[in-house]
Amino acid sequence: MKGFDKCQEHAREIVFFCQDHSKLCCLSCVLIHRKCDQLDEIAKVSTQTRPDLQGIKQSLIKLQSEADAIIADCEQSETGLNESIAKISSEVETMKDRIIQQFEGAKQKLISEAKQFKTAEVKRIGNKRDASLKVKEVLNNVLSMCCVVLDRGTPSQQYIYSEQMKEKQKTIESTIDDQRKIKCSSTMTVSFSKQVTSLLEMGSNSIKLNYDDNKTVNTSLLSLSPQPRPVTLELLVSVDLTNTGDDEKEPLLTGLDFLPDGRLVAVDNFNMKCIILNEQLQRLGTPYKFKGYPYSVVCVSHDTLCVTFNDAVCLLSVSTDNTITLTREIKTSSEFGSICCMSPSHMVVSTYDDPRPARMISVDGVESDFDHSLTFPTKTYKAGDSKCTYVQSKNTLVLTDRFAHTVYMHDTLNGTSTAVTNENIQKPRGACVGPGDTVLVCSGNKHSIVHLTIDGKILGTYPVDMKYPYSICVSKDGTRLAVSNSAEGTAKLQLYKISPAMN
Incomplete structure (x- = not known):
């Protein structure tokens, strides 16, 4: 059982559970907790209360699935960012054929911004993926042990493992939830200013970089700005x-x-x-x-x-x-x-x-x-x-x-x-x-x-x-x-x- 039923502090077998402090205790720990109001002997209480290990197992499997989904999303986001660079270049080249001199400077600025944004996003994606991989590794180990305890553990061991897993499960759930909230961009697009006829006056700011739902201006190749009207x-x-x-x-x-x-x-x-x-x-x-x-x-x-x-x-x-x-x-x-x-x-x-x-x-x-x-x-x-x-x-x-x-x-x-x-x-x-x-x-x-x-x-x-x-x-x-x-x-x-x- 990899020693999980041993006290980490004294390396002795865990035999009691202190309800007052939510602590698993060995015979040495009992000396400290003997005055507590409720000190349960695990051998007795484990026969009276069956831990919900099956429920824990299902929760861990669900968390494992969510970790897989986040990792897959990270991979997809990074792929999308790479593909977007090529797409942006292609779109800019189409416009460049019509106004070559002006658009060359704008293209270089746009690609630079896109690469800078990609670099920052890939770093965020990498951090998100790494955190999720660590969670998945923990889940794999915990889930494996959960299966062993569920199949071959004594009632006492199952009870002990159940108590040990409660806080760990909360930590895993919190980490998964934090990673889920992190929004990473998976695509970038290019948008062309409406003032195409004024490109020579607009300089390198004639093209804007977009990502995800943050669109800026109309992307039509012939989007001409009308004169302001009342x-x-x-x-x-x-x-x-x-x-x-x-x-x-x-x-x-x-x-x-x-x-x-x-x-x-x-x-x-x-x-x-x-x-x-x-x-x-x-x-x-x-x-x-x-x-x-x-x-x-x-x-x-x-x-x-x-x-x-x-x-x-x-x-x-x-x-x-x-x-x-x-x-x-x-x-x-x-x-x-x-x-x-x-x-x-x-x-x-x-x-x-x-x-x-x-x-x-x-x-x-x-x-x-x-x-x-x-x-x-x-x-x-x-x-x-x-x-x-x-x-x-x-x-x-x-x-x-x-x-x-x-x-x-x-x-x-x-x-x-x-x-x-x-x-x-x-x-x-x-x-x-x-x-x-x-x-x-x-x-x-x-x-x-x-x-x-x-x-x-x-x-x-x-x-x-x-x-x-x-x-x-x-x-x-x-x-x-x-x-x-x-x-x-x-x-x-x-x-x-x-x-x-x-x-």
């Missing part, structure tokens, strides 16, 4: 925000974003909640309760959210049944306010109490700064005084300045900046990317939304039926706009339909 907004739903359930205060929705499937996500700063809503702006599921006050939220994949706090960002997963789960909390060195996506792996954040009004952070929590050639306003904002958005296809960072009544457009590729002022832009608050890579800004004191191009041209101004619009977002398909306000006592959340304006 739009019309049609109010679909309007709800008054009042205290409900365990809310201590009237809600203040400081962050909004749409999931790819159309569900709306909101963070309520005053009540420290994350809420999911449907197209009628009705709550879905149970709101997630934070320990601190959330500022902003962005959807970084089909089921992952990133929420900012004053000194941290939290990653949350959202299931199809509207269950919100905290997956990771990342401490930050700066005070973050609003947040938006810059790429599948990086986000842009506005800051406060920091001389750098905007910074970047990766989904892994690595913070970085924009190039020094980018000229930001020489001021340090207070909380809520500046918000950001990012137009990915234009490499343009947008910052609002509440008290300067200004919207700044920063070209992060060329290092140029434009300050946009207009009589309709008064105390600008939240901003988001609109249809055709335009920008929509909440004009707080005008109780309206201003629509403008990244060059600063005003396309339109749309009054909204609320005071002091504060947070804004547009659905992934560009057909819906959600906006909330910061007016105490008259808090609202509204949903609009976006349509092209008639000529």
